[in-house]
Amino acid sequence: MPRKQNKKISYEKEADILRVELARVPIDYAQEMGPFVIHFSKRGIPVYVEVLNASRFLKESEQAFVREGVFAAPQMVQGAMRAVR
DSSP states (O other): OOOOOOOEEEEETTTTEEEEEOOOSOOOEEEEETTEEEEEOTTSOEEEEEETTHHHHHHHHHHHHHHTTOOSOOHHHHHHHHHHO
Protein backbone atom coordinates (compact mmCIF):
# COMPACT_ATOMS: atom_id res chain seq x y z
CA MET A 1 0.00 0.00 0.00
CA PRO A 2 1.50 3.43 -0.93
CA ARG A 3 2.44 5.77 1.88
CA LYS A 4 0.18 8.76 2.35
CA GLN A 5 2.10 12.00 1.82
CA ASN A 6 1.30 14.80 4.21
CA LYS A 7 0.85 18.19 2.59
CA LYS A 8 2.21 21.07 4.58
CA ILE A 9 0.35 24.40 4.38
CA SER A 10 1.64 27.64 5.90
CA TYR A 11 0.83 31.33 5.69
CA GLU A 12 3.25 34.24 6.06
CA LYS A 13 1.14 37.21 7.09
CA GLU A 14 3.80 39.91 6.53
CA ALA A 15 4.37 38.87 2.92
CA ASP A 16 0.75 37.66 2.39
CA ILE A 17 1.95 34.37 0.89
CA LEU A 18 0.21 31.03 1.26
CA ARG A 19 2.59 28.10 0.79
CA VAL A 20 1.63 24.51 0.04
CA GLU A 21 4.22 21.73 0.05
CA LEU A 22 3.04 18.95 -2.24
CA ALA A 23 6.02 16.60 -1.99
CA ARG A 24 9.30 16.36 -0.15
CA VAL A 25 11.69 16.22 -3.08
CA PRO A 26 14.37 18.68 -4.16
CA ILE A 27 13.22 21.72 -6.13
CA ASP A 28 14.94 22.25 -9.47
CA TYR A 29 13.18 25.34 -10.86
CA ALA A 30 10.14 27.58 -10.42
CA GLN A 31 7.69 29.33 -12.73
CA GLU A 32 5.44 32.26 -11.92
CA MET A 33 1.91 31.76 -13.24
CA GLY A 34 -0.42 34.62 -12.38
CA PRO A 35 -0.75 34.79 -8.59
CA PHE A 36 1.12 31.48 -8.21
CA VAL A 37 4.77 30.48 -8.09
CA ILE A 38 5.02 26.76 -8.83
CA HIS A 39 8.24 24.98 -7.88
CA PHE A 40 9.08 21.81 -9.84
CA SER A 41 11.38 18.82 -9.42
CA LYS A 42 13.92 17.87 -12.10
CA ARG A 43 11.24 15.56 -13.55
CA GLY A 44 8.80 18.47 -13.92
CA ILE A 45 6.56 17.42 -11.05
CA PRO A 46 5.01 20.24 -8.96
CA VAL A 47 6.62 20.13 -5.52
CA TYR A 48 5.71 23.43 -3.86
CA VAL A 49 3.13 26.15 -4.56
CA GLU A 50 3.16 29.75 -3.36
CA VAL A 51 0.05 31.91 -3.66
CA LEU A 52 1.10 35.57 -3.87
CA ASN A 53 -1.31 38.17 -2.42
CA ALA A 54 -3.04 35.21 -0.80
CA SER A 55 -5.69 37.13 1.14
CA ARG A 56 -6.93 38.85 -2.03
CA PHE A 57 -6.82 35.63 -4.06
CA LEU A 58 -8.74 33.67 -1.42
CA LYS A 59 -11.37 36.36 -0.94
CA GLU A 60 -11.93 36.54 -4.70
CA SER A 61 -12.09 32.74 -4.87
CA GLU A 62 -14.66 32.64 -2.07
CA GLN A 63 -16.77 35.25 -3.88
CA ALA A 64 -16.55 33.22 -7.10
CA PHE A 65 -17.87 30.13 -5.28
CA VAL A 66 -20.86 32.14 -4.06
CA ARG A 67 -21.49 33.67 -7.52
CA GLU A 68 -21.45 30.26 -9.14
CA GLY A 69 -23.87 28.81 -6.59
CA VAL A 70 -21.34 26.71 -4.75
CA PHE A 71 -22.32 27.44 -1.18
CA ALA A 72 -19.51 25.66 0.64
CA ALA A 73 -15.96 26.34 -0.53
CA PRO A 74 -13.60 23.35 -0.42
CA GLN A 75 -12.01 22.72 2.98
CA MET A 76 -8.58 23.93 1.85
CA VAL A 77 -9.97 27.34 0.83
CA GLN A 78 -12.01 27.62 4.03
CA GLY A 79 -8.97 26.77 6.18
CA ALA A 80 -6.78 29.19 4.28
CA MET A 81 -9.38 31.95 4.67
CA ARG A 82 -9.29 31.46 8.44
CA ALA A 83 -5.50 31.76 8.38
CA VAL A 84 -5.45 35.09 6.52
CA ARG A 85 -8.25 36.77 8.50
